[in-house]
Amino acid sequence: MRKLFLILSILSICFGKVRVVTSTTDLADIVKSIGGDHVTVISIARGNQDPHYVEVLPSYMIKVRKADLYFMVGMELDFWAKQIIDGSRNQKIEVVDCSVEIEKMEIPTGTVDASMGDIHRFGNPHYWLDPKNGRLIAQLIAEKLTKAEPKNSDLFQQNLNLFNHQLDKAILDWQNRYANLSGKKLIFYHNSWPYFSNRFGLETVEFLEPKPGITPSPAKLNRIIQRIKSDKIEVIASESYFSDRVPKFIASKTKVKTVKLAQSVGAIEGADSYIHLFETNLKILSKAFGVEHD
Ligand SMILES: [Zn+2]
Structure with missing residues (x-):
């Protein structure tokens, strides 16, 4: 009898949960915040991986095969997700594009063509880097988890309220503590940061990539070196997955x-949750600009 009870409780632990797969660690972290113990969640991309280019592996399709929900970033950032989902042959999965409610930046006004590079053709897809967009993502996740498991709707709502409360508190705190970053000029490697910069008042002068996804040429590097000297640019910030080679060359x-x-969550030490990602980045930048707050 006791054995049967044990087996039943193990079964209920395994089967009573909403099974979720996400494209990125940021979405996975928000799913964890809202779903708590009532979900299992796996991210396909690792935090320190370039989210634009993820190799489609059969093992990812197997992960998606038994999932109830798939949350994607959308705006073609994770165009590779479609191939994984199709390959999983999971007829029951609900695929959710988290970009639907987002106010999108840098949507091209003219015709979209290959001269723009292969990525960012539908606007800038790095919207999770504005913490206020975290609220919209969390809202959508809570709705979809509730639809998948209506009996836990109160719990998902409570977790959503808590997440929003913590995020709002953190945003106010960051805007206070890191106010000195406002107006600071910097160069980014890839154009991942317009939402982040917009929120915290940073000014982007240049990108090392001539177009999103294109490696910088020697001529471009020379122009950047001249620009850094003439405009007294203090900081180059790179995504964690780029090699140090180009930034270090410019620094020399x-x-x-x-x-x-x-x-993304997990990209570098300290960025171990959605909220800690912002805290870590703001700390690094304020140190680099010499405007740390104690
Ligand atoms: Zn990008």
């Missing part, structure tokens, strides 16, 4: 400081 010719930021 100028006085610019180079830092790595977390473009």
